[in-house]
Amino acid sequence: MGMQVNTNLAANNAYRNLNNTxxxxxxxxxxxxxxxxINRAADDAAGLAISEGLKSQVNGYTVAARNAxxxxxxxxxxxxxLTEVNSILQRLRDLAVQAGNxxxxxxxxxxxxxxxxQLSSELTRISQTTNFNGTKLLDGSANLNFQVGADGNAAxxxxxxxxxxNVGGIASALTVGGASTGTTFNIAAFNAAxxxxxxxxxxxxxxxxxxxxxxxxxxxxxxxNATTADDFAAQLNKDAGFSAGYTATVVxxxxxxxxxxxxSANDGGAVDTVDPSGSGVFNAGTAxxxxxxxxxxxxxxxxxxxxxxxxxxxxxxxxxxxxGAVQNRMESAINSLNVGKENLTAASxxxxxxxxxxxxxxFTRSNILxxxxxxxxxxxxxxxxxxxxxxx
Numbered sequence: 001m002g003m004q005v006n007t008n009l010a011a012n013n014a015y016r017n018l019n020n021t022x023x024x025x026x027x028x029x030x031x032x033x034x035x036x037x038i039n040r041a042a043d044d045a046a047g048l049a050i051s052e053g054l055k056s057q058v059n060g061y062t063v064a065a066r067n068a069x070x071x072x073x074x075x076x077x078x079x080x081x082l083t084e085v086n087s088i089l090q091r092l093r094d095l096a097v098q099a100g101n102x103x104x105x106x107x108x109x110x111x112x113x114x115x116x117x118q119l120s121s122e123l124t125r126i127s128q129t130t131n132f133n134g135t136k137l138l139d140g141s142a143n144l145n146f147q148v149g150a151d152g153n154a155a156x157x158x159x160x161x162x163x164x165x166n167v168g169g170i171a172s173a174l175t176v177g178g179a180s181t182g183t184t185f186n187i188a189a190f191n192a193a194x195x196x197x198x199x200x201x202x203x204x205x206x207x208x209x210x211x212x213x214x215x216x217x218x219x220x221x222x223x224x225n226a227t228t229a230d231d232f233a234a235q236l237n238k239d240a241g242f243s244a245g246y247t248a249t250v251v252x253x254x255x256x257x258x259x260x261x262x263x264s265a266n267d268g269g270a271v272d273t274v275d276p277s278g279s280g281v282f283n284a285g286t287a288x289x290x291x292x293x294x295x296x297x298x299x300x301x302x303x304x305x306x307x308x309x310x311x312x313x314x315x316x317x318x319x320x321x322x323x324g325a326v327q328n329r330m331e332s333a334i335n336s337l338n339v340g341k342e343n344l345t346a347a348s349x350x351x352x353x354x355x356x357x358x359x360x361x362x363f364t365r366s367n368i369l370x371x372x373x374x375x376x377x378x379x380x381x382x383x384x385x386x387x388x389x390x391x392x
Contacts, residue, residue, distance in 0.1 A: 005387050011380035018373035025370055028363035037354040047351045054348040060150025061341040065334050071146040071160065072330045078137040078162055079323045081130040085138075085167055086316050088119050092174065093309045095119075096294065100302035113296045117176040120294075127168035140166030148333045158333065160326050165319040170312045175293035183271040184251060184262045205236075207246055209265035229258025236263075246271070 030039055038044045038051065098104070099112045130138045142162035149156025226232035233248040242248075251260040263271045294308065295301030 003384065003387055003390075005384050008380060008384060010383055011377060014373060014377040014380045018370065018377055021366055021369040021373050025363065025366035028359055028366055031354045031359050032356065032363060035354055035356075036352055037359075038352050044351075051348050051352045054344050054351070057150050058341055058344050058348065061337045061344070064148050064150055064156070065337040065341070067146055068148040068158075068330045068334045068337065071144075071148070071158065072327055072334075074132045074135075074137070074144065074146075075160060075323045075327050075330070077132050078130065078142075078165060079320055079327070081126055081138055081167070082165060082316055082320050082323070085123060085126060085170070086313065086320070088123055089170075089309055089313045089316060092116055092119055092294070093306060093313070096296065096302050096305040096309060099296035100299050100306070102299055109296050113176055116294060116296060120171055120174050120176050123167055123171035123174070127166070127171060130167070137162055138165050138167040140169055146330070148330070148337070158326070158329060161322075162319075164315070164322065170315070174308065174312060176296070183264075184260050207242070207263060207265075207271055209245065209271050229261055233258075233261055 031037060038048050041048050095112050095116050099109055104112070127138045127140075128136070130136065135144070136142060140163050142160075142165075144160045144162065146158045146160060147156060148158050226235060229250045233250050236242050236246075236248040245265060247264045249262045249264070250258040251262055253259045265271050294305040296305065
């Protein structure tokens with residue numbers, strides 16, 4: 001082979017090998033420092049695609065387990081309130097048994113009735129105030145879905161039907177003394193002062209409940225016009241004076257819009273209302289018939305009350321059993337999610353995580369080759385120095 005100085009093949013070869021070694025050394029350092037075998041798609045395109053899918057599943061399982069735990073909190077909140085409902089019903093039953101004894105005089109039975117009335121009112125309060133994050137649980141409307149899976153299908157959802165836990169309905173069924181269920185007024189009746197049948201006008205409305213010759217009166221001032229019957233009822237119920245003695249509920253049409261408003265007096269009396277102009281008592285109200293309720297005035301009424309209360313105790317017990325079953329299902333779902341998360345994390349780790357021992361072997365090899373390549377490149381650069389001797 002001749003001696004050339006223009007092209008040093010040995011140096012080019014040494015440089016190429018050194019460059020490859022440096023690339024390998026750089027990748028090993030990146031993997032060792034990050035702990036990942038796949039730091040970019042170029043490291044393993046197929047492995048990256050698989051690992052990202054597994055990551056989505058793992059993250060989904062984590063959130064789903066948290067959702068399921070929230071579901072447990074919801075049903076525990078409902079079940080805790082139903083525990084007290086059961087206690088109230090048991091006390092009502094005791095009172096009914098006590099009232100069935102004819103050793104009670106009128107005053108004794110009135111005392112029993114007063115306690116039973118307060119207990120029934122507490123059932124109503126529980127139905128209205130038991131909520132989780134603003135969602136009422138015991139008013140008969142709660143039918144909830146909980147996402148306890150990582151996928152967008154029906155198998156990832158658990159439905160919790162709390163409509164059977166309708167404490168408000170129980171309170172209505174156990175109204176003491178056959179109280180009236182309220183008086184219903186057409187929306188137009190509230191607007192007679194202005195002749196506007198479509199809106200609910202701001203103004204002062206006076207409600208009267210007459211029972212046993214006693215009149216209970218309250219005046220409510222609405223600060224602004226209400227656009228719907230729901231808005232108007234909400235304004236009434238927000239008034240402390242009104243809510244202390246009355247309750248406003250909306251009567252819905254088939255299309256869901258409010259067609260009338262029912263005003264119920266807590267004392268069970270029939271309700272009248274006066275329009276804001278003071279022109280007189282409305283005649284548009286339709287008084288509901290007294291409810292069957294609970295009667296503690298006689299042995300026969302008390303026995304009927306016992307049977308009615310027993311029916312509600314069975315209903316509450318059945319609702320609590322359903323809630324307990326759902327809670328057990330939620331706990332099983334959490335256990336399943338945690339096991340799945342663990343296994344999927346292990347699978348993802350096998351794809352993306354670097355084997356530190358194996359990679360350290362490669363790093364050491366590349367490091368030694370880098371030092372040797374650098375030395376050989378220096379030797380190759382000196383190999384053509386002999387030409388200088390020929391040039392004298």
